[in-house]
Amino acid sequence: MDGLTQVTSTVDEETGSILLCCLHPRINEYNDVMMYLLQCNMDIQYLASGEASTATLYYITDYMTKASLKVHAGVTAMLCAIQKNRDKFCEEEGVPCAVQSKSLVVKLVNQIGASQEMSHQQLMSFYVGGGDCYRLHNFSLLHWGYISH
Structure with a gap:
């Protein structure tokens, strides 16, 4: 978040990055439907192209493959x-x-x-036998096709 606002979504010709519409200088991109349905805070960053996606992919891969305990x-x-x-x-x-x-x-x-x-x-x-998946809530499958019509 660099404090810049943008009225429409565009593609940066130089880097190929998709610049999403941002109407407030200090609020990350978010999906209000997902926030309402999951009832939790979230931070969404679109990473389809450009230098940001490459850097993020490198960071995530490096983080996931490192040994967790020496x-x-x-x-x-x-x-x-x-x-x-x-x-x-x-x-x-x-x-x-x-x-x-x-x-x-x-x-x-x-x-x-x-x-x-x-x-x-x-x-x-x-x-204690709960498996390697830890979560506070149970989630159900949501079919977007039923909601979008």
Whole structure:
């Protein structure tokens, strides 16, 4: 957002970018129908052509393919969790091995989760059997053909 307004949508001859209509200098492009139906904030950027789409595609590809946790960071997180678990149970005698093991697994998940670029909620959803898809709402299929007529 550069603060410029544009009354009509045009194509930039120099870069091939599509410049969408923007009537307010500080509001991103948005789709009011989608905002109403999803009832959430959104930020839409049209990326069909031009330098912006190339740069965005590079950024997304680079972000998705990078390793999320380096080996040394993972080992450090595991060592920290093991030490915390050892400190917790070192003075207590007679604690069942199953309790200590469960405590260690929870500490490992929490410690590694704090070191990753994933939200804690995503990790815990997977850990408790919710799968690798974390969402707050259930969504239904919407057929645009029925709405557009």
